[in-house]
Amino acid sequence: MLRFTLFLFTFFVVTSQSLYSQNRIERMEPPNWWVGMVSEDLEIMVYGKNIGLCEIRLEKYDGVVLKEVKKVQNSNYVFISLTIAPQTVPGNLVFTLNSEKEAQVDFTYPLLKREGNKQHTVGFSSADMVYLITPDRFANGNTSNDNVNGFADKVNRKDKGGRHGGDIQGIINHLGYLSDMGFTSLWINPTLENAMPKNSYHGYAITDFYKVDPRFGSNELYKVMVKKAKEKGLTVIMDMVANHIGLKHWWMKDLPSQDWINQWPEYTETNHRKSIILDPYAAAVDRKTFFDGWFVPTMPDLNQKNQELATYLIQNAIWWIEYSGISGIRMDTYPYPDMEFMNDWSKAISEEYPLFTIVGEEWSTNPNQVAYWQQGKKNYNNYESHLKSVMDFPLQSALVNSLNSEKTWASSWIELYETLAQDYVYADPNQLMIFSDNHDMSRMYTQLNEDFDLYKLALVYLATTRGIPQLYYGTEILMTNPGTDDHGIIRSDFPGGWENDAISAFTGLGLSLKQKEAQEFVKKLLNWRKGAAVVHDGALKHFAPKNKEEVYVLFRYNDQKKIMVVLNKNTKSVRVDLSTYKEVLGEELIGTDILSDVKIKEASELTIKARSAMIIAVE
Template sequence: MRSVSEIDVERLTGRAFHPSPVAWEDEVLYFLMVDRFSDGRERDWRDNDGVSVAFGETPRLRPENHGNALGTEAERAAWRDAGERFTGGTLRGLRGKLGYLRRLGITAVWVSPILKQVPGVESYHGYGTQDFLDVDPRFGTPDDLRDLVATAHAMGIRVILDVVLNHTGDVFDYAVPAPVWDGSTFPVAGFRDTDGKPVLPFGPLTDRDTGVWPAELQTLETFTREGRIQDWDRWPEYLRGDFQTLKDVALLRPDGSPSPALAALTRAYQFWLAFADLDGFRVDTVKHMDPAAARYFASAIHEFAASIGKENFYLIAEITGPRSFAFRTLQAVGMDAALGIADVQDHLEWLVKGRQNPVDYFGLFRDALQDGKDSHTWYRNRVVTGFDDHDQVRKGARKARFAATEHGDRLAVAALALNAATLGIPCVYYGTEQLFDGAGGDDRYIREAMFGGAFGPFRSRGRHAFDEDHPVYRGLARVLALRRRVPALRRGRQYLRPISGDGVSFGPPQIIGDGPMRAVVPWSRIFAGHEVLCAINTDPFAPRTAWVTVDRDLHPPGTELTCHFNTDQHLEGTVVRAEPRNGSAIPVTVPAGGFVAYW
């Protein structure tokens, strides 16, 4: 197709589609970058049916292979440079690893953008689209996408596609060098040809590798043409400026109505929704879209999805900035959930590492009153939570994964359990379950190639990391199985619980003195009269014990609670009795860097 006018909606929609989930808070997401996940050439891994695969080119990564790409300065440079280019991951490779994700406990995979990128540009991340009606051949074909989704559905996994409509790739250049936003509209030199030169006039194009597609976007009015953003928080600069070399799309006409470009992009994404039978979109850079434009897109996508039986097609908005701004924007644009990018990630990570008080994290969800919500379960399906991701904007020039610092390798299961067993839709970033460290400070280092290749994890090359025997993989799989089994952990009200060392003086766990907090951090999830008491230990080296308050009405003194989950499995089945301390309390011991659940 060259134009969205060629989309045959009747042919696309004349079939049955995979239904939406009843409740998205029941899902567990896994975010991966297609280029960095799997190229399908690994050996010594388990296929979708759990069968060991002995053939293939790339052996499994072992600890002794860490650093094997750093032998000489030339080898170190080659490894670093590889991180800025396409490394070879494909949709077919991902399709073959769905069993790895299912056995981990993942129920929805969030896939980075896969539409065609500007030729000759190393936008392996997928956020620089040149053709909105085709899949980038480096990732595969449209049929590969459809086959991926069909296989995922057959295995009980939903697929959420990352989509971009705020901007295109670097498809044209300005007539003046590198203009920055000052409220002016700048003249353009032309669309880029196959060599990247801006020599093609705006108007109808014939070569699909030039300019931008579909044809409806090939007009001057498609773009704001106001130069690069410098102040990312100044209105209207952040709405109308370019993302570096990416080109901002004018989504509204001057009168505030949807532009032809917005209508064309919306139609293109409706096509992909139906063609591949997708279950949701993660919508990029919603902060940088006029709310009226984002609301038009959300309404049109929701209505189209409902018309084919997807009554709960989910739109997850990336909205950077303060939490209050994010949730005002979410409500204004009519999308379903926001990514908990800055404050959720930051508080979660540093709580587990003992550098922030637990009330800072749990206070984000308490009652939701400051966000105008009257229910303290409102967040359960309105925010996607996690702690590792592909941008780590919150860390500035010190970007690294959780495992890289502050004994994060020993605390990873505690962090993953806190994420899985507290409010929100949990999201695991690929490689966290293999303790990837992402050390280096730059975006590339937190985007390691899971399949190895030229830019493997832990400064390696030629070794894949699909290890289902890894202790963090196994630990997370057990936590997610517990979450799946216990409704309170998905839907329940949430309370940070006071603790005591002597059984007399109770208070919230908190930092005391200059060092990190090494303590039991407990919370309750209560659903339909059922309380589940959870706790992590922020001490990476030793078990910790504390008296923990429980709900006196549900667990009065004398009540027995059983340990149904413990990272030290030998201690599961242990029974404790509630005593009349601070109302009602039980003694809880949590292994080093561990997680427990009682009811």
């Protein structure tokens, strides 16, 4: 195995001549904080040449106490630990640096007033329809930032793995389209700096946790996007990464300490065996490899057991919530970081913002593994999570499998039915994020072998079952990745997002008739769902598909409203005897099919067309 030379770690040897003449503060992170936060604790990472060899004092400031100046292995870092009382007024803290060789130097740190009532920020919920965007591939709103000096990865739309130029301004320019389509929340793949030499467009190799990548825009523009989205009835979910960084992160040139990242004598990749988390027989070496192994050589694995790093990551998430006004976080690879850290991270955020929502990625088709991470779950090892939402990979897999399967002795709907029937393992199944597809898997239309009827059945199910539904950009116009599962192709450019595109999903220019039909279908379905409170939080009851029958029926209901959802996979029309559903319907059905606008009067049976769905608002 090749020796992984990255892990050679050097520290500064400081002589008396170099003490403070070189002293300069290059970074303070977080760059600011706010008064009136729920937590009174703040720890500032200060980075500068030999700063750890200086004495640091805080000038008197009412309400602020300097608890500790933490020195670490690398003398270029100190961690200043403060307590900020609730009634502290905004202003600038003044710190002094002293050394024996140089005159006293002052530096300031801003404490700001909180804007509005961000502590009451309401997160996303089952009332939302989430639209997932890979920003580099959605729309290019500002061509002047396509290439930026100092960033090696240049725009090349012909390179499937390269940067294509999409940016935050492109999202802002099309907020009206997204709102009109019926979406209410935007999950945006990471926009923080990825100063990697190539393949940096996806955003998951972060090189600066406090800076939006200039090829996407700026911190200020991200904040503007959140504000303008809210004006259009859209909230923003920020994609975050706590497990790893990019190899070109500024830390990697000068690590605070050797244990800042998970070090190995030779490069060691994670085994991806997430089952060990629940496995009572798991070997210690397997657990260590899972948690501490790297994803790839270009993504160093962070060691969240280092207390200063853990605090840094927690504060970073809180800083972005407070600064930008986002309404949710999607945490990448949730099970991979240290488990106790992830608990502390989610707990700290929920204590600061009780109504905020975090969804964690646990890519497993086993409901027991997904359920383990949700808040309120009673786990055999007493692990108590503070994570409100988890991504429902089991239901996504079951939906696709059921739609693609042929009936045998039993209905092909059975896998989907039985997966939903396992909701008893979840603390709150209505808080799970359900989805058609995402940036890491083949497009839904491809998964369904480009069968338009199955595509519509899938969308109806996602719009009406329990949970928080999410669609990937381009799902509404049948984007595909035929013949390949290459991520660069899956994340192809959204048509119309670039000047002079021959096809535009925003205007309809050049779309095929089927694409236009799909777009209109999605628009009608989502805008209906937006006002259908019974789907957001009503009770759910489904009926077991009968052997060899290809009809699946479920109901959403509360004291005021009731809807009946009928999904027919048969290649011919089917008559459905409504007496089977009398415990919910009563003796007869009166209502309107939302999709066709057809009224149903005093029916005892229902005819549903081949390979189609009905959403009946029951009267």
